[in-house]
Amino acid sequence: MHTYTEEKIEAYQNENKNRARLLIRCPDQPGIVATVSQFLYEHGANIVTSDxxxxxxxxxxxxxxxxxxxxxxxxxxxxxxKDFTPIAEKFNMHYDVRYVHELKNVAIFASKEPHCLLELLWEWESGDLMANIAVVVSNHEVVRDMVESRGIPFHYIPANRDIRSQAEAQQKEILEQYDVDLVILARYMQILTPDFVEEYKNQIINIHHSFLPAFIGANPYERAFNRGVKMIGATSHYVTNDLDEGPIIEQDIGRVDHRDDVAAMKKIGQAIERSVLARAVKWHLEDRIIVHGNKTIVF
Amino acid sequence: MHTYTEEKIEAYQNENKNRARLLIRCPDQPGIVATVSQFLYEHGANIVTSDxxxxxxxxxxxxxxxxxxxxxxxxxxxxxxKDFTPIAEKFNMHYDVRYVHELKNVAIFASKEPHCLLELLWEWESGDLMANIAVVVSNHEVVRDMVESRGIPFHYIPANRDIRSQAEAQQKEILEQYDVDLVILARYMQILTPDFVEEYKNQIINIHHSFLPAFIGANPYERAFNRGVKMIGATSHYVTNDLDEGPIIEQDIGRVDHRDDVAAMKKIGQAIERSVLARAVKWHLEDRIIVHGNKTIVF
Amino acid sequence: MHTYTEEKIEAYQNENKNRARLLIRCPDQPGIVATVSQFLYEHGANIVTSDxxxxxxxxxxxxxxxxxxxxxxxxxxxxxxKDFTPIAEKFNMHYDVRYVHELKNVAIFASKEPHCLLELLWEWESGDLMANIAVVVSNHEVVRDMVESRGIPFHYIPANRDIRSQAEAQQKEILEQYDVDLVILARYMQILTPDFVEEYKNQIINIHHSFLPAFIGANPYERAFNRGVKMIGATSHYVTNDLDEGPIIEQDIGRVDHRDDVAAMKKIGQAIERSVLARAVKWHLEDRIIVHGNKTIVF
Amino acid sequence: MHTYTEEKIEAYQNENKNRARLLIRCPDQPGIVATVSQFLYEHGANIVTSDxxxxxxxxxxxxxxxxxxxxxxxxxxxxxxKDFTPIAEKFNMHYDVRYVHELKNVAIFASKEPHCLLELLWEWESGDLMANIAVVVSNHEVVRDMVESRGIPFHYIPANRDIRSQAEAQQKEILEQYDVDLVILARYMQILTPDFVEEYKNQIINIHHSFLPAFIGANPYERAFNRGVKMIGATSHYVTNDLDEGPIIEQDIGRVDHRDDVAAMKKIGQAIERSVLARAVKWHLEDRIIVHGNKTIVF
Structure with missing residues (x-):
């Protein structure tokens, strides 16, 4: 017997069994669109959307x-x-073909605050986040129940500044075991080493609880409160080795006023973090994002 | 010597002297994109955006x-x-080619309340509305000064239910005289006859001061107040012979609360009307809109 | 041992053990604010917020x-x-005193589509909806699991046009059994009888899936699609015996475009319904709403 | 004969001839509201709004x-x-009484980019900005016409880093001559000296073209573009001697995407700057703002 979520996923895969996405990046020159659309036409493919x-x-x-x-x-x-290879070579393309029915394997890293993890689990449960949530990893036990009760494997791996490399060794093993394509840092709060980041380049999405580049680093709500801002925000970005400096995928903001203390800002901010992270993750899963230097193109 | 506006327009026309837009509508079949993009490639054209x-x-x-x-x-x-003709025939296309440097001739019809007219004049003055505002027509003298002081011809044509046909005869003469492509009803408040509407099909844009289809017809703010809504809106649409039922181009809303009486709602609403109408007009001028039945596709 | 939700609720009740709310409605005359604030001062109370x-x-x-x-x-x-009674009499007041630590007993009526029910359960679980969710009633079994797994009683009561009075008899019994203060129709889709509505006057909150007064009644998304609107909305209101005509508490909207078919509109709309209903319910629970005629004052 | 603007202003002053605002700031203690509301009651005043x-x-x-x-x-x-003095002393209040019909005298400082100046002039012309725009000062001649054509005195005062003190000497003279209560820096782009700022403490409102504290200082749009943000903003604040660090009054943002180059961001940003500055100025004119340390309370 299937769960509600499993049924939604199967229906999605079935509906999209003939659908694919082609992502291209190359030096501009005349004739690219004509060549690619001619190629698709000759292979019996019908363009659904094109950007x-x-x-x-x-x-x-x-x-x-x-x-x-x-x-x-x-x-x-x-x-x-095979037939696309000469075209790609002619135009000097970087390209990817993605098949929609092949869901990505996702690992979520969480810490103590569960709101971002929960948002992703809720979206997934309701059939709105089309991925295989393969595993959840946390350096705290507090979220174990909400993960395991949904039938998702949970791994508790202690992590802090002093045991970073041991923790990452265990984490990498798990990512390999589950063949993970995307790591989501759902308010994970630990810094990753350059090695780890390099191995999962453009495959780690973080949510930072400020409107970057304002309030890079720790305690952004406290600092927003002290500055007396009238809006707070959240930013989802790919992780690079410069803290909170990676390519931005999505941002959003919410209004605050003088009545909002730090606790109220956190509450308002959590709702923003949840929706910003969920949007960024969905766009990644839908292959909408091309990273170019330190920026993203989101189609 | 040129005005600020004239300079902006000249710069725009010069920048866009080689730019054109192709709008196509036809039965779907394989090969359209490939054929059209091949056609453009062979004629030395470079695609800038495509939707x-x-x-x-x-x-x-x-x-x-x-x-x-x-x-x-x-x-x-x-x-x-000439060369596109056989392609259009093959795919059974309705199509238009528009040259960006050829500005459209616009007539604005106004009444007593000047806010929508003023918004269009301000946008035009600042170089943000790329059109030739050829003439303003009103059934009231109150807006004459703000029009003529900007060097735009103004025509006072009395209009009401009883003298509709005489008024429209005069209006049509003026529209022909100025070779008008687009009529904007900037809170004009008079109903046009079927003949007039037919002659300028999909070329008359109206702004209605409600979130259609709520509050069709007269006094929408009074009715919104009496219903106790928490948001009011405005809708810009092409005019058809069904009152406030034409293809919607753009809508927007603003929040109100119990403190807002009818006068306050009107004030809040005017700001919404202004921006909704300005957006709809710009999209029309940028050839972004295709009307299909009673709906619009806005690219 | 306590659940996360129970801990949040206990903390809230403890923090607010000395907090109360006074809601007043009376004919305007000079001296009301002076008298009431003097009364509170003399009883050692400190005003936290006043509207x-x-x-x-x-x-x-x-x-x-x-x-x-x-x-x-x-x-x-x-x-x-006791001491407030003569003041209330002098100024001819309708008034209520509400003690914040006394949580309201809430019943949620659901049908087949679970998104609004789930939103309320999620908010409640995370400690963001301070109420006692006493019972969930549905005319479908589909939501039983998501309710009972959270330790909330679930009652399946078949309901449709033909067995309305039997169904309501059972429902009323349950509402009395759980001493319910507030009934939330979380997309319940059944019309209630005048008797039922009268008995729970201003205590039944509904969510309608349109921007009222547009698209009153059935199938609002289909009708919105057919009209070609550029925004869809949702409206939360107290239930009266005029279908979708009760006092509006909150509304919100989301953008749609020509690419959105009815299914896409429903998806977009569900997110709006969820947040609009949750806001309306919270305001009710926080005693922010005064109903006046067919309107609400939301402080 | 009166202009449209003059008529609007006269009507406003007449409607509000009996209206005043009392702004209070003092150490918290029981009985303040009771005492103040009793005072107003005894003097025959009716409270319209209270925050x-x-x-x-x-x-x-x-x-x-x-x-x-x-x-x-x-x-x-x-x-x-006179009668309020003992109350103010008892509670150790800082307070102000403002009479609504006494309009504030405003000076606008502009530079080459006219959009913020124009927004204020338009709001004023339409009767939506209730102040006496006494004078416009600029270090460029480019805006002279748009000011003088509206009957407002214009003073050209060259200003740059090297002649700051001479320029400010002339500016101060003008501010005194026109008895100015509020200076608005409408994208003035010159830094003011500590002396000047001190003399007009909490009376100088600036608009900065970023979402502070992101992109303090020069060229915020260029820097926003280089960082790849997905939203740009504007911030209105009182001027202090820390560049872009004064008490924030209002902020807002707009979405951008990868298609927007620096020029497009400026265009989008100008619309945000205009509305943010206009809101901040109106709130100041309506005596809604209390500055407390480096923050504002906006009632």
Whole structure:
């Protein structure tokens, strides 16, 4: 017997069994769109949505995301990929083909504050976050129940500044075991080592509880309160080795006023963190994001 | 010597002298994007932005808007249009080519309340509304000064229920005289006859001071107040012969609470009306809107 | 051992053991604020927040909400209420005193679509909705698990047009059994009889899935889609015997565009319904709402 | 004959001839509200709106703003102020009484970019900004016409880093000549000396084109673009001698995406700057703001 979530996921995979996404990045030059759309047409694919962007029109970079339906996709994958190779070479493309029915394996890292973890679990349960939540890792036991009660494996791995490398060794083992494609830091509050970050480049999404670049680092709500701001925010970004400096995916803000003390700001802020992180994660899962330098293109 | 506005417009026209927009509507079938993009490539055009939408993927309607740069556009226009004809015929297209440097001629119809008219004049003065505001027509003298002081012709044409046909005869003459492409009803408050509406089909934009379809017709703020709503809105739409039932282009809302009486609601509402109308007009001027039945596709 | 939710609730009750709210409604006349604030001062109470509103300054209605702290409140309740009686009589007041630590007993009526029920349960679990969720009633079994797994009693009571009175008889019995103060229709989809509504006047909160008064009645998303609106909304209101015509507590909207079909609108709308209903319920629980005729004053 | 603006202002002054505002700040203690409301009652005043706030309930600061109507206010002013003195002394109050019909004299300092100046002039012209715009000062001639054409005196005073003290000497003379109560820096772009700032403490409002404390100082849009933020903002604050560090009055933001280059961000940002500054100025004119340390309480 299937759970509500499993049924939603199966229905999604079935609906999208012929759907794929093509992400392209290359130097701009005439004829790219014509060539790619001709290629798809000849392979019996129908373009569902198409987005493109040229950074600096003259001699710049070209970015494209095409979502297409191709009847009998499963059997055509090998041919599609093989036949696209000469096109990619001609235009000097970096590209990816993603098949929508192949869900990404996701690991969520959490700490003591559960609101961001819970938001992701709720979205997943209701069939609004199409991924395989493979595992949750935390340096606190407090969230174990809410994870395991949903049938998701939970691993308690103590972590702090002093035992960072041991912790990361265990974490990496788990990520490999579950073949994880995406790590979500759901208010994990621990800094990762450069090695770890490098190994999962553009595959780790963090939520920072401020409107970056304001209030980088610790205690942003306290500092927002002390500064007397009239709005607080949250920022979701890919993790790099510069603290809170990675490519921003999404930001949002909420109003506060003089009546809001630090506790009230945290409450208001948590709702913003939840929705900002959930949006960023969904866009990643839908292959909408291309990272370019320290910025994101979100189609 | 040029005014600030004239300078802005000239700069815009110069920057866009090689830019055009292609709007397409046809039955969906494979190969449209490939064919059109190949056509543009062969004519030396570079796609700047491209949007498409398919209504009902199987056997439905296909809509597309492409903005492209084509060096030497002025000299190539005739060839481009001629060479596109067989493509349009093959795919059974309705299509339009619009040249960005050719500004549309706009007539604004106003009544006593000047806020919507003023918003359009301000946007135009600051170089944010790229059109030729050819003429302002009103059934009241009150706005004459604010129009003429900006060097725009003003025509006072009395209008009310009893003299509708005479008024419209005069108005049509003026629209022809100024070769008007777009009529904006900036809170004009008079109903137009079916003949008039038919002659300017999808070329008359109205602003209604409610969140349609709530409060169709007269006195929407009074009725919103009496109903005790917590938000009021405004709706911009193309005019058809069903009152306030034409294709909606844009809507927005603002919060009100129990402290707001009808006068306060009007004040809050006016700000919404201004921005909703200005957005709708800009999208029309940028050829972003395709009307399909009683709906709009806004790219 | 206590659950997370129980701990949050206990902490809240303890923090607010000396806090009360005074809600007043009376004909406007000079001296009300002076008299009431003098009364509170003499009884050792400290005003924490105070809001007032006069409908029609000359000869109109006066509304006030005062939140105050009074050390030793439990022992002073009787005196406070007794001593306030002559003041209430002098000014011809309708008034209520509410003690913050006395949580309201809430019943939630649900049907097949669980999103609004789930939102309330999540808010309650995380300690953000301070009430005693006494019971959930549904005419479908589908939500039983999500209710009972949280330790909340669930009652399945079949209900439809033909068995309305039997169903309501059972429902009333349950409401009495749990001493319910507030009934929340979380997308319950059944119409209540005038008797039922009368018995719980201003104590039944509904969520309607449109921006009222647009799309009163059935299938609002289908109708919104057919009209081609650019925004959809949700409205929370007290239930009266005029369908979707009761006093509005809160409304909100979300943007849609031509790409959104009815299913997409429902998805977008569900998020709006959830947050609008949750806000309305919280305001009711915080005694912020005074109903006046067919409108609400929300302090 | 009166202009539209003059008529609006006269109507406002006439409607509010009996209306005043009382702003209070004092150490918190029991009985303040009771005493003040009793005082107003005894002097025949009717409270229209009342807001209060206590910073740190135990032993903290109490802030209050009361707007009241008092028939025959002009003749009672002296008595009201005299009779309030002992109350102010008893509670150790800082307080102000402001008479609504006495408009504040405002000076606007502008530079080359006119959008913020224009917004204030438009609001004023339409009767939405109730002040006496006494004078506009600029270090550029470019805005002279738009000021003088509205009948407002314009003074061109060259200003830059090297001639700061001479420029300020001339500016101060003008501020005295026009008896200015409020200086608005409408994108003035020059730093003021500590002397100047001290002389007009909490009377100089600036607009900074970023969401402070992000991007303090020069070129915020360039820096926002380089950081790849997904939202840009604007902040209005009172000027202190710490650059962009004064008490924040209002902030707002707008969305940007990867398609927006620096020029597009400036355009989007200008609309935000305009509305943020206009709101901050109106709140100041309506005596809604109390400065406390480096923060504002906005009632």
């Amino acid at each position: 493109q962007y040229t950074l600096d029109p003259e001699g710049g970079q070209f970015f494209m995301r095409i979502e297409f339906d191709c009847p009998g996709l499963r059997d055509k994958k090998a041919d599609l990929e | 498409q939408y398919t209504l009902d993927p199987e056997g439905g309607q296909f809509f597309m808007r492409i903005e492209f740069d084509c060096p030497g556009l002025r000299d190539k226009k005739a060839d481009l249009e | 007032q509103y006069t409908l029609d300054p000359e000869g109109g209605q006066f509304f006030m909400r005062i939140e105050f702290d009074c050390p030793g409140l439990r022992d002073k309740k009787a005196d406070l209420e | 209060q706030y206590t910073l740190d309930p135990e032993g903290g600061q109490f802030f209050m703003r009361i707007e009241f109507d008092c028939p025959g206010l002009r003749d009672k002013k002296a008595d009201l102020e």
